[in-house]
Amino acid sequence: DARVTQTPRHKVTEMGQEVTMRCQPILGHNTVFWYRQTMMQGLELLAYFRNRAPLDDSGMPKDRFSAEMPDATLATLKIQPSEPRDSAVYFCASGLPLRGSETQYFGPGTRLLVL
């Protein structure tokens, strides 16, 4: 049963520290998305990649967030320095867009708390 995996599942850190979240997309999927969920904003897109190239990162605060895909099996989202307002659940999703057959598969999320 193929799944998107995310690590860590939970992270508590102090303001100013660097946070790195990792995602392993489903093998063969060529599109990877990063979403963030908070009570106030709901689910919002941060960035997404196709064939490892960034297509849209307009949802990310550029000064502190960065997203990369070092290879096809790993996507990373980094926050440096972290701030309390970054506390949220971060979801990674992967998909293989085919006309008429579109599904995004979500990981379990990384719950981040910045103190």
Add this chain to the structure above:
Amino acid sequence: DAKTTQPNSMESNEEEPVHLPCNHSTISGTDYIHWYRQLPSQGPEYVIHGLTSNVNNRMASLAIAEDRKSSTLILHRATLRDAAVYYCIPRDSGYALNFGKGTSLLVTP
């Protein structure tokens, strides 16, 4: 992005059918209508999608209006496990999803 309107919340009794409506009057001709749901403390989960014709799968049915300005997700027999937030998302294939606020479905025994 097409704007969507969904009820904030709905309630159903267990083992009864549930019809979750969505209005998307500004949908473009190439947008598919996707439905996802999010169970408590989990990531969103794909439910179903369609373009023009009604669609069925093992989880649900999707009824799409002829003018495509609205759709209805149908759960044929609600179970307690179906309690979740349901999102209706018009979107062309391959693009990120704009989730909106969704409908919170409460299922009571």
